[in-house]
Amino acid sequence: MKKMLCIALVGLVSAQVQAADNTMNGQLNPVATVEADSSSMAQAGLALIPMLTQSLGVTEAQATGGMGSIFQAVQGAMSTSDFNSLSKAVPNMDSLLSAAPAVDTSKKSGGNLLSGAMDAAAQYGAKTKVGAQLLSQFKSLGLSPDMISKFADVAKTYLQKGEMPQTADLLSTALSSVLK
Numbered sequence: 001m002k003k004m005l006c007i008a009l010v011g012l013v014s015a016q017v018q019a020a021d022n023t024m025n026g027q028l029n030p031v032a033t034v035e036a037d038s039s040s041m042a043q044a045g046l047a048l049i050p051m052l053t054q055s056l057g058v059t060e061a062q063a064t065g066g067m068g069s070i071f072q073a074v075q076g077a078m079s080t081s082d083f084n085s086l087s088k089a090v091p092n093m094d095s096l097l098s099a100a101p102a103v104d105t106s107k108k109s110g111g112n113l114l115s116g117a118m119d120a121a122a123q124y125g126a127k128t129k130v131g132a133q134l135l136s137q138f139k140s141l142g143l144s145p146d147m148i149s150k151f152a153d154v155a156k157t158y159l160q161k162g163e164m165p166q167t168a169d170l171l172s173t174a175l176s177s178v179l180k
Contacts (some may be wrong), residue, residue: 005162017114019155026060037146038150047061047158048067048154048155049063049092051157051158052066052151052154055154056147057149058143060162061099061141062142062143064095064096064099065100065141065143066097066137066141066143066148067145067151067155068096068098068099068100069101069138069141070099070132070134070151070155070171070175071086071090071093071097071100072097072134072137073130073131073133073175074163074171074174075097077130077174077175077177078174082170082174084169085166085169085170086167089162089163089167090158090167093118101137101138101140101141103137105131130178131179131180134148134178134179135148148179152171152172152175156171156172
């Protein structure tokens with residue numbers, strides 16, 4: 001009995017070592033493939049954040065906060081049905097929206113150039129104000145203004161590869177109108 005148990009144990013360990021070798025050699029791991037195939041749509045949506053962190057070298061907090069800020073900005077520039085489509089294409093949209101940093105609009109101009117710019121932007125219209133708030137949110141995340149377009153490019157690539165590629169154009173159009 002002990003001999004059969006040892007043989008079975010050696011066989012199991014050998015199979016695990018072989019699977020690890022195959023994975024390291026670039027061959028598919030059948031267990032990982034089955035797990036990946038059974039992942040939910042919500043987990044697939046989380047792939048946007050790793051795309052941002054890997055391609056832009058930002059932290060996870062910057063990635064989630066930055067995308068949440070962009071989605072907050074475009075929400076007002078899109079029709080309800082367009083934003084609902086975008087929300088369906090990006091699972092966990094609510095989590096991203098809530099990760100966006102708050103914009104402190106209680107400050108009056110005088111001490112800070114950015115708050116002065118936001119006050120001036122408010123005089124020219126809601127979309128201009130939203131654009132200024134987006135810049136402020138990126139700044140609070142430690143991100144420069146040029147990162148907004150980089151985030152948008154990664155998001156568009158993500159959306160184009162998804163099940164609703166038309167949402168990439170919706171995002172692009174709405175973001176362009178906010179940043180004019």
